[in-house]
Amino acid sequence: MSRVEVLDRLIAKELRADLGGAVIIGREIIVLGQTGSTNDAILRIARPNSEEGLVLFAEDQTAGRGQRGNRWESTAGKGLWFSILLQPKIDLNNSPQLTAWAAEGISDAIQNEFSLKTTIKLPNDVEIDGRKVAGVLVEMRAQEKAPYLAIAGIGINVNQSLEDFPKELQSRAISLAMALGRQVDRQKFAVAVLRNLDRTYAKRFAS
Numbered sequence: 230m231s232r233v234e235v236l237d238r239l240i241a242k243e244l245r246a247d248l249g250g251a252v253i254i255g256r257e258i259i260v261l262g263q264t265g266s267t268n269d270a271i272l273r274i275a276r277p278n279s280e281e282g283l284v285l286f287a288e289d290q291t292a293g294r295g296q297r298g299n300r301w302e303s304t305a306g307k308g309l310w311f312s313i314l315l316q317p318k319i320d321l322n323n324s325p326q327l328t329a330w331a332a333e334g335i336s337d338a339i340q341n342e343f344s345l346k347t348t349i350k351l352p353n354d355v356e357i358d359g360r361k362v363a364g365v366l367v368e369m370r371a372q373e374k375a376p377y378l379a380i381a382g383i384g385i386n387v388n389q390s391l392e393d394f395p396k397e398l399q400s401r402a403i404s405l406a407m408a409l410g411r412q413v414d415r416q417k418f419a420v421a422v423l424r425n426l427d428r429t430y431a432k433r434f435a436s
Contacts, residue, residue: 237306237388237414237415237416238288238306239260239286239288239415239416239419240260240416241258241259241260241286243416244258244260244286244416244419244420244423245257245258247416247417247420248420248423248424248427249424251282251423251424251427252282252427252428252431252435253281253282253427253430253431253435254282254284254313254423254426254427254430255282255284255423255424255427256280256282256283257280257282257283257284258283258284258285258286259274259283259284259285259286260285260286260287260288261285261286261287261288262287262288262289263287263288263289263290263291263305264287264289264290264291265290265291265292266290266292266382267285267286267287267290267310267311267312267382268312268366268368268380268382269292270285270287270312271283271285271312271313271314271380272370272378272380275314275378279314281314281315281316282313282314282315282427283313283314284311284312284313284314284423285311285312285314286309286310286311286419287310287311288305288306288310289305289306290310290384304389304393304394306388307386307387307388307389307393307404308384308385308386308387308388308389308404308415309383309384309385309387309415309418309419309422310383310384310385311382311383311419312380312381312382312383313380313381313383313426314378314380315327315378315379315380315381315430315434316377316378316379317379317430317434317435318434318435319434321369321377324367324369324379325352325367326433326434327367327379327381327434328352328353328365328367328381329349329352330426330429330430330433330434331365331367331381331383331426332349332352332353332354332355332363332365333349333429334422334425334426334429334430335355335363335365335383335385335422335426336348336349336355336363337425338418338421338422338425339355339357339362339363339405341421341425342418342421343405343408343409343413345357345405345408345409347362353365353366353367355385356403357403357408358403358408360400360401360402360403361386361401361402361403362385362386362402362403362404362405362408363383363384363385363386364383364384365381365382365383366381366382367379367380367381367382368380368382383422385405385418385422386402386403386404386405387404387405387406387413387415387418388404388405388406388412388413388415389402389404389406389407390404390406390407391407405418
């Protein structure tokens, strides 16, 4: 592993410190070296009394999922692959609101941090120049004798080069580094995304 890769590793303690006083999202943060799917991993860790807002990142996600069972390509150490444990105060049939909230939060963070123009391709993709830079997968889970859980799975392409994507995706995928022409500090951008999601979630779903 190169020195650059070592320096760019996500560190849970530093993420929490940089995030500061999170209202809900980011009060607890876990970073795994590798997992299949962060949505599955956070469910294994979560318990009925788990605190809402738990965030689980994986440096390497080997079986990331997208909408309609599609595979999400998660190049190790080059993106942000994470899931958030939520207990939103909405009816189950309003769960698409969570997908829209997450996509909007990612889109706004990209625009605020990098002044890049983004668009949201409904229901769950964020694009730059018509190419996918991020995606959201919200999964609902019922619990016995406890409020239902919502898991918001998020993938953001951060530092990939074109060659990091499979040939069949190279015309349809983009990373922030490709759009900017430079590498991005993943830790700093992760904090910006979580801060924006925390602020907007508290307003829309926690009251």
